[in-house]
Amino acid sequence: MTELSGWGRYPRHATRLLHPATPRAVQGLMAQQAGLIARGNGRAYGDAAIGAAATLGTGALDRIRAFDRETGRIRAEAGLLLCDLLALAVPLGLFPPVVPGTMAVTLGGMAAADVHGKNHHRDGGFGDHVEALTLALPGGGTLVCGPNENAAVFRATIGGMGLTGTILDLTFRLRPIATGWIRQNTVATADLDATLAALAAAGTAPYCVAWIDTLARGAGLGRGLVFAGEHAALADLAAGLPTAPRFPAARPAWLAVPCDLPSGTLNRLSVAAFNALYFRAGARQAGAPVLVPWDRYFFPLDAIGGWNRIYGRRGFLQYQFVVPGPGAGALVGAVIERVSHHGAASFLSVLKQLGPGHGALSFPMEGLTLTLDLPAAGPVFALLDELDRLVVAAGGRLYLAKDARQAPATFAAGYPGLPGFQALRRDIGAPGRIASRLSERLAI
Amino acid sequence: MAPQTLLLIGATSDIGRAIALRFAAAGWRLQFAARDLDEAARTADDVAARTGAAATLHRLDILEDDAFPAFLDGLPALPDAAVCVVGLLGDQARGEIDPAHARLVLRSNFEGPALLLGAIATRFSARGTGAIIGVSSVAGERGRGSNYLYGAAKAGFTAFLSGLRNRLAPRGIRVITVKPGFVRTRMTAHLKLPPLLTATPDDVAKAVAAAMAGRRDVVYARPVWRLVMTLVRLLPEPLFKRLKL
Numbered sequence: 059m060t061e062l063s064g065w066g067r068y069p070r071h072a073t074r075l076l077h078p079a080t081p082r083a084v085q086g087l088m089a090q091q092a093g094l095i096a097r098g099n100g101r102a103y104g105d106a107a108i109g110a111a112a113t114l115g116t117g118a119l120d121r122i123r124a125f126d127r128e129t130g131r132i133r134a135e136a137g138l139l140l141c142d143l144l145a146l147a148v149p150l151g152l153f154p155p156v157v158p159g160t161m162a163v164t165l166g167g168m169a170a171a172d173v174h175g176k177n178h179h180r181d182g183g184f185g186d187h188v189e190a191l192t193l194a195l196p197g198g199g200t201l202v203c204g205p206n207e208n209a210a211v212f213r214a215t216i217g218g219m220g221l222t223g224t225i226l227d228l229t230f231r232l233r234p235i236a237t238g239w240i241r242q243n244t245v246a247t248a249d250l251d252a253t254l255a256a257l258a259a260a261g262t263a264p265y266c267v268a269w270i271d272t273l274a275r276g277a278g279l280g281r282g283l284v285f286a287g288e289h290a291a292l293a294d295l296a297a298g299l300p301t302a303p304r305f306p307a308a309r310p311a312w313l314a315v316p317c318d319l320p321s322g323t324l325n326r327l328s329v330a331a332f333n334a335l336y337f338r339a340g341a342r343q344a345g346a347p348v349l350v351p352w353d354r355y356f357f358p359l360d361a362i363g364g365w366n367r368i369y370g371r372r373g374f375l376q377y378q379f380v381v382p383g384p385g386a387g388a389l390v391g392a393v394i395e396r397v398s399h400h401g402a403a404s405f406l407s408v409l410k411q412l413g414p415g416h417g418a419l420s421f422p423m424e425g426l427t428l429t430l431d432l433p434a435a436g437p438v439f440a441l442l443d444e445l446d447r448l449v450v451a452a453g454g455r456l457y458l459a460k461d462a463r464q465a466p467a468t469f470a471a472g473y474p475g476l477p478g479f480q481a482l483r484r485d486i487g488a489p490g491r492i493a494s495r496l497s498e499r500l501a502i
Numbered sequence: 503m504a505p506q507t508l509l510l511i512g513a514t515s516d517i518g519r520a521i522a523l524r525f526a527a528a529g530w531r532l533q534f535a536a537r538d539l540d541e542a543a544r545t546a547d548d549v550a551a552r553t554g555a556a557a558t559l560h561r562l563d564i565l566e567d568d569a570f571p572a573f574l575d576g577l578p579a580l581p582d583a584a585v586c587v588v589g590l591l592g593d594q595a596r597g598e599i600d601p602a603h604a605r606l607v608l609r610s611n612f613e614g615p616a617l618l619l620g621a622i623a624t625r626f627s628a629r630g631t632g633a634i635i636g637v638s639s640v641a642g643e644r645g646r647g648s649n650y651l652y653g654a655a656k657a658g659f660t661a662f663l664s665g666l667r668n669r670l671a672p673r674g675i676r677v678i679t680v681k682p683g684f685v686r687t688r689m690t691a692h693l694k695l696p697p698l699l700t701a702t703p704d705d706v707a708k709a710v711a712a713a714m715a716g717r718r719d720v721v722y723a724r725p726v727w728r729l730v731m732t733l734v735r736l737l738p739e740p741l742f743k744r745l746k747l
């Protein structure tokens with residue numbers, strides 16, 4: 059038995075951790091072992107990748123099976139790490155259609171969580187770009203599925219958090235990029251209305267995201283920085299950084315958190331100091347566009363190895379919700395206000411505009427999504443229960459890849475596709491055979 | 503210079519894959535030998551996707567030595583270098599009571615690899631050029647209670663490579679012995695390994711490439727192993743036999 063947790067290091071559960079070496083070995087385990095779930099690189103924050111009885115590591119499934127450098131089409135096994143794919147693709151002038159905020163994820167994890175990037179408002183989630191995937195089913199068989207082939211299983215698998223089976227491989231297309239640089243425009247905003255307006259205005263850019271200083275109160279509530287970005291053209295690079303390499307390599311993490319910091323190191327004061335500094339540094343860059351290397355733009359947190367340890371041994375919670383419609387901005391304001399009054403310090407608070415999603419268990423829906431990091435300490439749980447009620451009342455939902463604590467009723471209210479998903483699970487014989495701590499907690 | 507060809511014996515191995523990637527990136531052509539060609543194709547596809555080098559696939563079971571001549575005749579060309587990564591850790595406790603399992607460990611790590619590399623050496627010798635790389639193990643330096651069947655077979659293989667090197671050196675044919683130490687692969691996925699002593703498959707591949715480019719005959723993936731094994735060899739037997747190793 060091994061004790062496993064997600065990236066938030068809360069909760070921890072004992073499970074049998076298995077390491078099948080080949081896709082065929084995965085099929086064998088799927089036939090034999092009940093209470094199994096696939097695990098990619100463990101970057102989901104909560105209990106999604108911890109098996110009820112056993113957890114199937116996919117690290118050995120990391121082969122690229124076909125790669126057309128002209129069209130960018132790639133078929134790769136699900137355990138391939140995004141950072142390895144990027145190391146190969148970027149120098150060839152190719153980039154994935156969607157990337158999350160860390161490159162330490164597997165392709166299987168990206169499809170299973172239907173991850174969204176800074177371009178969701180324009181390009182949809184990763185799942186929208188998957189042309190086909192091979193799924194190892196509960197009984198040990200395999201099924202090839204895609205948007206037009208076994209489409210029901212496909213749609214349930216995208217965003218399905220591993221609960222329809224283990225993805226063995228998947229096919230999608232990388233996109234051409236002219237350089238490995240991002241032309242970034244920063245806008246500093248004074249309050250929430252300004253942030254929302256700047257975010258909407260930046261929506262014409264391929265990538266955009268806002269950072270919110272959740273500790274600012276009163277008139278400054280909701281102040282932040284809005285970052286818009288696009289892949290820089292060769293001419294941008296020639297004009298801005300004539301001697302820079304066209305496709306810079308990812309830089310290794312420059313700092314590693316060597317051990318657990320004492321719980322509580324990140325208190326209101328230290329986060330406030332950080333936020334003030336970050337806000338001022340961002341504001342200085344505002345106005346003129348700057349060129350940023352791709353890894354720093356998309357994956358700033360990867361620069362600090364093991365940053366999840368700064369919350370200490372008891373771990374932390376990431377709270378991410380999306381709310382639809384015209385009232386979304388006001389609801390985000392209400393949430394920030396409560397977090398701020400509660401005195402909980404959120405180190406990372408990211409606001410994004412999402413485009414339409416597609417049901418089942420996939421998270422995105424058209425609306426605003428806010429992400430907060432909070433220590434997994436007693437009073438925070440009560441605060442989040444309160445926030446859940448606001449989110450549900452506004453027709454919103456929580457992201458399963460981040461969740462470690464929501465109640466089954468909150469989940470069911472946010473995901474009207476749940477009964478259909480459960481019916482499909484029954485059809486393929488998944489109940490009992492495929493089960494994670496998350497699926498047990500939420501009665502999926 | 504015309505591109506050179508590497509024969510990889512044991513193409514489904516994790517260490518083998520890392521070696522193939524390094525050689526392919528350096529412009530080598532590849533021949534893959536394995537008993538399971540579907541699995542070998544996974545790695546061949548991967549190497550092709552990453553480097554552009556296409557490998558040819560050839561069925562080979564290291565326990566079927568009768569088939570070795572036909573296997574070698576069936577290659578598109580006699581390779582310039584051959585690397586053997588075939589090995590089987592086996593289960594020591596089972597081998598102690600089950601002679602068939604003991605025999606499997608001995609044959610997979612020693613007899614099979616030695617007979618095949620011997621046949622290749624003869625062809626290289628007739629041609630007058632070639633390099634042979636055998637992946638053995640530090641487990642062959644001194645038998646330990648916990649894995650002496652594997653260790654004894656690797657000791658035999660190490661001695662075989664040393665003799666082959668001695669025989670072929672005058673003909674300009676290189677024989678390189680690789681002793682990886684602990685390597686994080688599927689062979690060891692279930693074991694707890696000490697981080698400071700544990701290499702990645704690519705560390706082993708790097709050591710092989712460096713040996714090919716330089717003059718070292720016996721290489722370790724991590725230099726610290728040279729020291730560790732010297733100490734292990736120096737321990738007096740009356741003491742050694744009492745240790746739980």
Ligand SMILES: Cc1cc2nc3c(=O)[nH]c(=O)nc-3n(C[C@H](O)[C@H](O)[C@H](O)COP(=O)(O)OP(=O)(O)OC[C@H]3O[C@@H](n4cnc5c(N)ncnc54)[C@H](O)[C@@H]3O)c2cc1C
Nearest residue numbers: 098099100101102158159164166167170173174219220225
């Ligand atoms: C710093 C950071 C930033 C992030 N930013 C974003 C972001 O911007 N947008 C976003 O959407 N997400 C984001 N995430 C979340 C992350 O992208 C997802 O949780 C992703 O699923 C993690 O991939 P993984 O390979 O680590 O999978 P794991 O965490 O191991 O597993 C996640 C889920 O995928 C399932 N799964 C994994 N592999 C397979 C497979 N082969 N077959 C079937 N199911 C499988 C698991 O069962 C589990 O339910 C971020 C996470 C971190 C730590």
Ligand SMILES: NC(=O)c1ccc[n+]([C@@H]2O[C@H](COP(=O)([O-])OP(=O)(O)OC[C@H]3O[C@@H](n4cnc5c(N)ncnc54)[C@H](OP(=O)(O)O)[C@@H]3O)[C@@H](O)[C@H]2O)c1
Nearest residue numbers: 512514515516517563564587588589639683684685687689
């Ligand atoms: N990992 C370590 O810590 C470590 C340390 C020291 C030395 N080594 C040595 O390094 C080499 C490679 O090991 P690895 O770690 O990469 O492990 P591995 O992936 O298990 O490689 C072993 C290889 O041997 C092949 N093989 C076994 N029996 C065979 C047979 N009868 N016919 C054909 N092929 C056969 C296997 O093929 P199948 O896929 O068909 O089984 C596999 O390709 C081995 O010689 C091992 O002893 C490893």
